[in-house]
Amino acid sequence: MPPRKKLTAAARRAQLIEVGRKAFAKKGYEATSVEEIAQRAKVSKPIVYEHFGGKEGLYAVIVDREVELVVALISEAISSGSPRERLEKAALVFLTYVKDHPDGFAVLTHDAPVTATRGNLSSLLNDVAERVGKVFAVAFKQAGYDARTAPIYAHALVGMVTFVGQWWTDARKPPVEKVASHLASLAWMGLRHLPKQPTPITKRSTS
Numbered sequence: 606m607p608p609r610k611k612l613t614a615a616a617r618r619a620q621l622i623e624v625g626r627k628a629f630a631k632k633g634y635e636a637t638s639v640e641e642i643a644q645r646a647k648v649s650k651p652i653v654y655e656h657f658g659g660k661e662g663l664y665a666v667i668v669d670r671e672v673e674l675v676v677a678l679i680s681e682a683i684s685s686g687s688p689r690e691r692l693e694k695a696a697l698v699f700l701t702y703v704k705d706h707p708d709g710f711a712v713l714t715h716d717a718p719v720t721a722t723r724g725n726l727s728s729l730l731n732d733v734a735e736r737v738g739k740v741f742a743v744a745f746k747q748a749g750y751d752a753r754t755a756p757i758y759a760h761a762l763v764g765m766v767t768f769v770g771q772w773w774t775d776a777r778k779p780p781v782e783k784v785a786s787h788l789a790s791l792a793w794m795g796l797r798h799l800p801k802q803p804t805p806i807t808k809r810s811t812s
Contacts, residue, residue, distance in 0.1 A: 618656050621646055622670070625663045630711035634664055664712075671709040672729050675702055680736050688744055693789035695737065696766045700781035703770040714771060734763040750801055762792055 612620065624646045628637045639660050643650045657663040682694035703710045713729050738759035742752040766788055773784060 614656075617648070617652070621648075621653060621656055621663060622667055626667050626708050626712060629664060629667065629715065630708035633715035634660075667709075667712060671706070671713055672732055674706070674709070675699065675713075675729060676732050676736060678702060679733050683737060683740050689789060689793045691740065692762070692792050693785055695762075696788040696792075697782060697785035699733075699766050700770055700773060700785055703774060704781050707774065710770070710774065730760070730763050730767060734760045737763055765792070 621642065625637075625642050628642055628645060631637075637660070639650050639653050642660070642663070643653050646653075653659070653663065657666060678698040679695050682698045683691040685691075686694060734756065738756040741755035741759050745755050746752040769784065769788060773781065
C-alpha cells in the first residue's frame, strides 16, 4: 500500500478549518476538544496547535470567515435597487446562506468562548446591522427623516431576519425565496408608512 501523500501546510490548514467547523457546529465551542478535532482530521494534537495555537485560535478563524462571508453577501445585496428590492435581497441572501452553509450558521448560533470579542450571533448582527444602517441613513436623509434613527431600524430588520433564519433551519419550509418575500413585505409596509416623528401611543403618567 503506497504511503499517504503529505498535505501542504495550506491544505492541512484548510482541512482543519473544515473539520473544526463541522465539530463546532455539532457540539458548540465548549463541548469540542482539540483532541476530537485532531482525531477527526487524523493528525496529532500538536499539528492543531502548530497551525492555530489551540482551539480558540481555530474557532476565531472559522468565525471570522463566516462573518466576512455573511457581511459581504448582505452588503452586495443592499448596494443597489429600490429600497424594497434591497430589503428583499438582503433577507434572501441571508436565508440562502442559512440554507447553503448550515454548519457555518450553526457555529455562529452556538456558544462562543468567554474571551472572544467576535464570534457569536450578537457580534454578527452588529457587523451586519452597521452596514445596513449606513444604507438606511442615506435613504432616511433623502426622505426627510432623522438619519440618526437609522440604526434602530437596521438592527430591527437584521434581528428579525436572523431569528426567522433560526426557525427556518428546523422548519425547512416554505422555500427561502417565499420566506424572504414575506419578511420584506412586513418590513416594507412598516417603513413605507413610517411617521417622521413617532410618538408613544400611551404616555407615562407624571402624577
